[in-house]
Structures are given as C-alpha cells and as structure tokens.
Amino acid sequence: MKQTIFQIISNKNIAKDVYEMVLEGDTSGITPGQFVNLKLEGLYLRRPISVCDYSDKTLTLVYKVVGKGTEQMAKMNVGESVDVLTGLGNGYNSAKSGESPLLIGGGVGVPPMYALAKRLISEGKSVSVILGFNKAEEIFYEEEFKKLGAEVYVTTVDGSVGTKGFVTDAVGMVGDYTYVYTCGPEVMLKAVYNAIKTSGQFSFEERMGCGFGACMGCTCKTKYGNKRICKDGPVLEKEEIIW
C-alpha cells in the first residue's frame, strides 16, 4: 500500500452514468485486479475503485455513478488533487492463465479486465473477452479491448448489441479456453461459476471500512478460511468460493 497525491488529467463521460478518470502520480506497485481508495472532500470513508489501467505515471479509473461518492467524482475537474491509497488487494494472478484465457466482465466489472487483458497479451497469450451490459448506451471499452488484440464478444440483456442475454450466453461461442478471470455483480459471478468448465479467478465487491485489512469490515467465508475482501481478495480462486 502506498499513499499518493494524484492530479486529475482527464475525467469524462464514456457511457450512460459511466466515467473515465485519468490521474497522474506514482503508480509503482499496482497490479491488475487491485483497487485504489480515494479520499473525497466531505465524505468520511474513502471510496474503493478498481484499477482499469495504469502506466508508469498514469492511473485510469472507470466508474459508474451509483451514490454520493461517485456523483462527486463525476464533478471533479482536471487539475484537482486526490489523496489515493494504491496497491490495495490481492489482484489477478496471470501465471495461472494457460495459453488462451477467457475474461468475463459485467457492467462495472469490465474495467479491471482491461489491465489484466493487457498483461496477458503482453505475456503472449491469446485472450478472449466477454463484456456484458444491459443495453447499447451502457457499452464502453469494446474498441479498447479490440485494440489490445483481444477477441471480443459483447452481450446485452435487451439484445440491442451483440448476443442477447447474459455473459454466460456467450461462453459457448468462445473456443477452447484454458482459464477464466471474471468480475461483475455477485449474481453474474455465480452464473459464471456454474457455466465454465475450467478453473478461474473471481473478483468480489463488499462495503469496506479501511480497504487495507485493518477493520475486518468486509470479511467473507471461504473454503480456505475467513478472508478479507479488501486484503486477501478481492480476487478469490474458484476452488475456495462458498456461495
């Protein structure tokens, strides 16, 4: 964990209620699947947001406006400073992917898939990605994933774009995959758990206090014992999950 003051270099609306914020600062130590915790003016608890992408100097967060914290983030301007705790959580382990991993993101579970896809492709793996949304106006990052060189499948619940239905309806369209990485609402994670033939890693969400393992606010039970979503997760192995 590291505490860094970042500067906002862009903050724009990219889909219905979805924003992309790019920040400049010390990104050392960040890995795909981790999250950062932002201190926002006037709000007591920090706000945990998953890492979408990062480079040596920039950090990209893609977030959906769902409450007070994200509403406030959406109004922040270029040049503003933000106090951020980085390097939080146990991210995805790319070493387990095999040759052709499948990445499945639903809604705001899509962003963490981006840094992971980038990592896996840089390691020479052949990456397929299923991106699930409710409807056309909520879709984001489809082109970005394609530009990385991933095979991209989009699903929408209303069928306005791509395959009609849920992410699990597209799993059968992907050829042989060797491993699965996923992030999304818990109901989706459970459906993916039941739909896939291989092992995989699942990223969970919970209301957090500190975000770095001190308060025990986000503990869940796993087959390997109690785990803190913020510190031992958010990524759990398929084999340890208890629904």
Place this chain on the structure above:
Amino acid sequence: MVNTKISLCGIEIDNPVIPASGTFGFGYEFAELYDINCLGTFSFKGTTKDPRFGNPTPRIAECASGMLNAVGLQNPGVEKVISEELPKLSQVFNKKVMANVSGFAVEDYVYTCEKLDKEEQVGWLEVNISCPNVHGGGMSFGTSAESAYEVTKAVKAATKKPVIIKLSPNVTDIAGIAAACENAGADGISMINTLMGMRINLKTKKPIIANKTGGYSGPAILPVAIRMVYQVYEAVKIPIVGMGGISTAEDVIEMMLAGATAVEVGAANLIEPYACKNIIDDLPRVMEKYGIKDLKDIIGGAH
C-alpha cells in the same frame, strides 16, 4: 523541548497516543507503512475465548463525519492470538501491547484474561464490557453498575496486570458505572466505545448493516466523548484512557484537559493510515503553541 511521556497504570509510555482496538488489527498492516514503535502502545483486536467469524456483511456504513460498524468481534480466539499473532507482532513491535478482551459470560473474560496474563508482551488488559455489536454479552455487562462490578472483580482476581475497563456510552449514568469498576479494583477506565446507531438504505428501504445496528465512531462523537470523560474524571481517581473521534494532536490535548491520562485513536486509522504517526509527530508543535511543557501537567486541567 516538551515532554510527552506519561505513566499509564504504572507503566511509562513515550506518548499518550494508542490506536484503539479493532482499528489496528495486530499491527502488521500498519507496520508495513511506518515503524509502529513510535506509538505509546496499541490495543489489539478484541479477543475472545473461542474463535469468532463476527457478523454477516455489510458491516460498515458511512455517516456524517464518521461511520457505523458492526464487525461483531471477529477474532481467531485467545489460543491462536497467543500462538500466532503475538509472535508475529514481536517482530515489528518491541513495546508492551494492550490486550483487548471480550466475552459472553464472566467465566469467558476470566479464561481469556488468565491466558493473556502469562504473556510478557502484554502490558495491560483492556476489558471490553461495551461492544454494541454482539448479542447476549458484550455491552450488557457494561450497562449496569452491578454487572460491571462483577466482571471487574472476577478479572482482577485472574491477573496481576493492570486492568482497564472499557465502557459504553449507551447508558444513563456512565460515572456510576465507572465508580463501580473502581470499587471492584479496576486500575483504569477506557471510554467511550461506539454510540449505537443505524442507517437505512433508501433503495432497499432496509437497514444498511446486516446486524441492523452498528457503533458510531469518528469526529462526530468527539464532543460526546469529551463530556463523558469530564464527568467520569470527577467520579473516579483511577486513570482514564479517553477515546471517541480523536483525529488530531489538538483533539489529544482537549481529551487530556477533560481528564484523560492517555487517548485512543480509532476510526481515524481507517481513513488515514498514518493518523497516529501524524498525531505523534505533530504533538510537540501543538504543545508549544498552547504553552504546554509536560503533557502530564494538563490531565484534567479543564476542571
């Protein structure tokens, strides 16, 4: 040069700043960030006789200038605390630690305190009779003078270490309960635990926290804590460890003026992981600003 050293129940500590139980784990998360030997001491995660998972999630909700929590005393149980946590802690912390103990029956408190009494690393036993987030124990011992007396008396007979009783603010007469603890032989009082509260989610129209109620902590409760410490200072002679919303060196001084010998810092650690270090670093500056040469001189100064 200013003096920040104080004596807490016969043990001298370098400064009065103590991270509060439940906000500092067993120290390691913070030891990754800074040398935690700068602390006066710290109060480790509330420990019970048997391992506890705690309450279902969500356990956390935000409030104005603070938060609710209902963790419910998640801990590995006293045997594992002694066999696993304390040896790990000794790698990063070379001072005496404050052992925080909870229970569901008088015998539980006695069992856990007897075990921890044998541990050299433990300086003080902080006996929590005020957890608002467990049922059939915890706070129920701290809400009447009689049961507070009974637990204190039993624990005192089980240990030679100083016993500090942690009190609940969710009572009508905290001074009377503190006096009962003193009469039973308590070496100190720590206060206040969290204020019981609730938040309701407007989307689901149900309480946010799975336990329904949670304990309110954070800067919002500082004035309540200051008032209660002030009242208890007038009712007992034993030292008070004051807590409730402390986030700055100024808050430390205010709490000590109200009557605290030392202070605990809770919620602030969760928001600002360097909070205790920052407070300790800032204390000399604030002491000089207010003409304070020795912190000991200001204890109860507001009376």
